[in-house]
Amino acid sequence: MVTFLPTRPGRLADVPSFDRAIGGAESNVACVLAAAGHSARWVSRVGADGFGDHLVETIGSYGVDVSGVRRDALRPTGVYFRTAGERGTSAHEVAYYRAGSAASAMTVGNVEVGAGRVLHLSGITAALSDGCLELMRSLTARYEGRPLVSFDVNYRAGLWRSTEGPRVLLELARGADVVFVGEDEAEEAWGVADGPEAVRELLPEPAVLVVKQGGRGATAFVSAAGEWGLVAQFPAPLGPLDCGQSCRLGGTGGRSGTPPTRASETHPAPAPTSRTFEPAPTVDIVSTTGAGDAFAAGFLSGVLRGLPVNTSLRTGHLWAAATLTAPGDLAAPPSRAHADRLVALDERTWETLRLGPGWTQAAQAPEEVRTP
Numbered sequence: 001m002v003t004f005l006p007t008r009p010g011r012l013a014d015v016p017s018f019d020r021a022i023g024g025a026e027s028n029v030a031c032v033l034a035a036a037g038h039s040a041r042w043v044s045r046v047g048a049d050g051f052g053d054h055l056v057e058t059i060g061s062y063g064v065d066v067s068g069v070r071r072d073a074l075r076p077t078g079v080y081f082r083t084a085g086e087r088g089t090s091a092h093e094v095a096y097y098r099a100g101s102a103a104s105a106m107t108v109g110n111v112e113v114g115a116g117r118v119l120h121l122s123g124i125t126a127a128l129s130d131g132c133l134e135l136m137r138s139l140t141a142r143y144e145g146r147p148l149v150s151f152d153v154n155y156r157a158g159l160w161r162s163t164e165g166p167r168v169l170l171e172l173a174r175g176a177d178v179v180f181v182g183e184d185e186a187e188e189a190w191g192v193a194d195g196p197e198a199v200r201e202l203l204p205e206p207a208v209l210v211v212k213q214g215g216r217g218a219t220a221f222v223s224a225a226g227e228w229g230l231v232a233q234f235p236a237p238l239g240p241l242d243c244g245q246s247c248r249l250g251g252t253g254g255r256s257g258t259p260p261t262r263a264s265e266t267h268p269a270p271a272p273t274s275r276t277f278e279p280a281p282t283v284d285i286v287s288t289t290g291a292g293d294a295f296a297a298g299f300l301s302g303v304l305r306g307l308p309v310n311t312s313l314r315t316g317h318l319w320a321a322a323t324l325t326a327p328g329d330l331a332a333p334p335s336r337a338h339a340d341r342l343v344a345l346d347e348r349t350w351e352t353l354r355l356g357p358g359w360t361q362a363a364q365a366p367e368e369v370r371t372p
Contacts, residue, residue: 001078023329025122028293034063043068045102051077072102107131120150127159140175151176217279278313281353290329295320334360
């Protein structure tokens with residue numbers, strides 16, 4: 001969708017003008033992966049309007065295959081406006097205009113995801129309409145030979161038309177192979193407030209569960225033997241990604257209702273799981289919007305390259321830092337050589353790393369703080 005960024009801080013009512021940009025969880029992931037040299041395809045629907053032209057052209061300029069995007073002559077391209085305040089604070093406002101949009105009209109019958117090795121999805125899409133939810137359920141259904149399904153929970157309470165959102169997102173997450181969820185959104189959606197292990201107890205089904213913990217870092221749980229062949233030692237590179245609204249690279253819960261059912265109450269005990277925590281580097285933050293998408297893209301890049309779990313987590317942190325130090329929802333990641341050099345730092349040096357605006361363009365980033 002098209003994003004409008006404020007030209008100065010303040011309430012939406014007080015901001016006099018906005019700068020146009022692109023946004024959207026799945027397209028952000030596709031753009032960052034393509035910018036890093038991976039093959040990515042974005043599948044969605046946009047309006048037959050100027051905003052739709054802008055989205056398709058801009059996303060395509062990152063190297064993303066947009067041949068799977070369909071134009072809708074009857075519905076507009078979705079847009080949203082936001083303030084400069086950080087999400088989760090009283091200063092943050094966001095106004096979505098997605099009801100009746102072209103993307104909200106996606107269904108099982110009018111979206112063809114196509115071939116690919118990894119399919120990345122977002123919980124935001126499930127909130128757009130009943131047709132979108134049916135599509136998401138179809139894409140997360142387990143069947144022989146399906147692609148590796150990656151799912152970012154992306155709980156946005158304001159997008160859901162009922163209190164069923166948390167339960168639906170839990171259902172979809174249980175059908176995915178790789179799941180990303182923030183510790184804060186797990187608490188907001190499902191009432192899980194006891195740390196990453198409690199989230200894993202709720203979600204033992206995914207072969208890989210990544211719990212993002214804000215500025216502290218992220219924890220990855222990897223099953224000893226995933227049902228679909230994803231094991232504790234990540235697979236060899238999987239080939240092209242296909243990203244869609246979907247990005248094909250291609251009961252209520254939490255605070256809004258009764259606690260969700262724990263998987264242990266209805267499912268057999270999961271396979272043994274390894275736990276890996278990687279702290280995040282210190283970042284001089286410009287804006288947090290889009291950082292979660294960049295993290296997911298970085299982690300998936302590590303999976304595609306066959307990197308170890310801790311290295312994939314560090315790659316996710318670095319790609320997130322690129323977005324955190326830029327004003328918009330999207331920023332190009334560091335070069336592979338630059339990222340690999342930083343990822344290879346020893347533990348003590350990694351924990352002293354500090355990244356500020358412009359660090360991705362520097363051959364030897366001056367913002368990097370090293371130990372003596």
